[in-house]
Amino acid sequence: MRVLLTTAAWPSHYLFMVPLAWAFRSAGHEVRVAAQPHVVDTVLKSGLTAVPVGPDLDFAGLHRKFVAETDPAQYRTRDAIITIFHRVAEMMTPDLVRFAQAWQPQLVVRDPVAFAGSVAAEAVGAPLVRHAWGPDLYGTAPGTWLAHHVLERLGPTYRLHGTTPPAVLDRLAVDPTPPSLRIEAPGTSLPMAYVPYNGPGVVPPWVLQRPARPRVCVTWGTFTSTATDEPEMFLVPRILDALDGLGVEPVLAVTAAERDLLGEVGDRAMVVQDLPIHTVLPSCSAVIHHGGATTVLSAARFGVPQLTIPHLFEQRLNSDLLEAAGGGIQLKAGQAGPAAIRSAVADLVRDGSPYAAASRRLREEILAMPPLGDVVDQLEQAVRTDALTASAE
CATH class of the missing domain: 3.40.50.2000 (Glycogen Phosphorylase B;)
Structure with a gap:
């Protein structure tokens, strides 16, 4: 055929x-x-x-x-x-x-x-x-x-x-x-x-090692940061500030264009450029993102709890569904201040988190399809x- x-x-x-x-x-x-x-x-x-x-x-x-x-x-x-x-x-x-x-x-x-x-x-x-x-x-x-x-x-x-x-x-x-x-x-x-496919890439050795602290992936997809000229469309720097001192290991998965928007990161986080997120997510305790379907389903496939900060209609729809299923927390763009982000991430990664349990159920649903x-x-x-x-x- x-x-x-x-x-x-x-x-x-x-x-x-x-x-x-x-x-x-x-x-x-x-x-x-x-x-x-x-x-x-x-x-x-x-x-x-x-x-x-x-x-x-x-x-x-x-x-x-x-x-x-x-x-x-x-x-x-x-x-x-x-x-x-x-x-x-x-x-x-x-x-x-x-x-x-x-x-x-x-x-x-x-x-x-x-x-x-x-x-x-x-x-x-x-x-x-x-x-x-x-x-x-x-x-x-x-x-x-x-x-x-x-x-x-x-x-x-x-x-x-x-x-x-x-x-x-x-x-x-x-x-x-x-x-x-x-x-x-x-x-x-x-x-x-x-089945997650986020493009080709090389698996970095560190993803195979158990992190000393809960690893939190931050990604903003490949379109949202360039969809408009509004600074609010790229929140990764704000998210990084919010994670400071929280006791987690941030991994910033960005595109080449977004790397220039990050500014100086230093040793506050690991920055990976154009790395397929399906290589990183299995080692993560949580992921923070824009609510894109690729990230929502990739994280669900690996049972990873999610914090979404959506802007566009499709992203809000995905975030509403994920929140209703118990697999994540959604912050509207106007609510996503540092304190709210810190509180949400702490809830996602804490021992016995209901979001982790719901995320595992989503993974089981996918595997049964x-x-x-x-x-x-x-x-x-x-x-x-x-x-x-x-x-x-």
């Missing part, structure tokens, strides 16, 4: 899809990954075959532009966010459809905002599957609203490529979230055990029986 994965806008959107892509390859299927040029290197480092589609794009710059030029309420709930993802889809569609018509995939798998994948799938008559990043936004009112309006705007693009907009974007979603964090979205959901191989088998069966076509409903 020929499987075309397509991802849009940002490298971290692709990382969630890598384990399933590997599982398809291991089962003997042909796999191609269509991505914008700035994501191609990430695809190649994952060991898969890339197909560049569309012009290059500074997605963070585009995002900052709309945040700066748009009323915040309108950006969060109205036209700007639709325009961003519609523009990205329009950029990708011509090359993506051209490749799909030449290669003729039998299954197309898209990330939740890779809307161009729907046009390509319709153009070649291939079934389309959505690969959720984490808690599936399509089960929320904002997620449904976004999909509806982007699909509406893409109407002329579908017709340009000889097809029409589908009644729904995709009829099946692969969902890597454990039951306690899951959102029921429209269509059929196919649960899949989350269907493994990747079973999910590939189910998708193969769905394609063979035309179960993902409108006529099969």
Whole structure:
């Protein structure tokens, strides 16, 4: 079977899809990954075959532009966010459809905002599957609203490529979230055990040694610190100040761009740059982060309690679900002063912490979910029986 994965806008959107892509390859299927040029290197480092589609794009710059030029309420709930993802889809569609018509995939798998994948799938008559990043936004009112309006705007693009907009974007979603964090979205959901993949890296020797003090990882993802020009979007220096004297061992996992924002750290913490967090988390007693789905699920996979300080809608959604499941503490951006951070971390790492017990339950839920191989088998069966076509409903 020929499987075309397509991802849009940002490298971290692709990382969630890598384990399933590997599982398809291991089962003997042909796999191609269509991505914008700035994501191609990430695809190649994952060991898969890339197909560049569309012009290059500074997605963070585009995002900052709309945040700066748009009323915040309108950006969060109205036209700007639709325009961003519609523009990205329009950029990708011509090359993506051209490749799909030449290669003729039998299954197309898209990330939740890779809307161009729907046009390509319709153009070649291939079934389309959505690969959720984490808690599936399509089960929320904002997620449904976004999909509806982007699909509406893409109407002329579908017709340009000889097809029409589908009644729904995709009829099946692969969902890597454990039951306690899951959102029921429209269509059929196919649960899949989350496998952390945060890119390639070298395991440092110190992560294999038991730390003398509780190790606390601090990470801010790969997008949040550059999403706007607001200083409040990068809180790692404030968090480090709050951890001083708390009796923990901070590990700051940052990107190259964030390293310049840290300033002088000295011996207050260990700083690791571009190190995949799945190599560090097993040795940690807690993790502090922005509420991104990758970090939420990676920490849950290793049973690590979490402190989240979210800013964007998706991050707040993830944090609400995690808090409700008992696996973490959430501080709103305006509440995240040093005293509140210190108190939360102390609660997470203390002996007998209920957050640690709840985090272990999340880990057990993930380990009990269907493994990747079973999910590939189910998708193969769905394609063979035309179960993902409108006529099969």
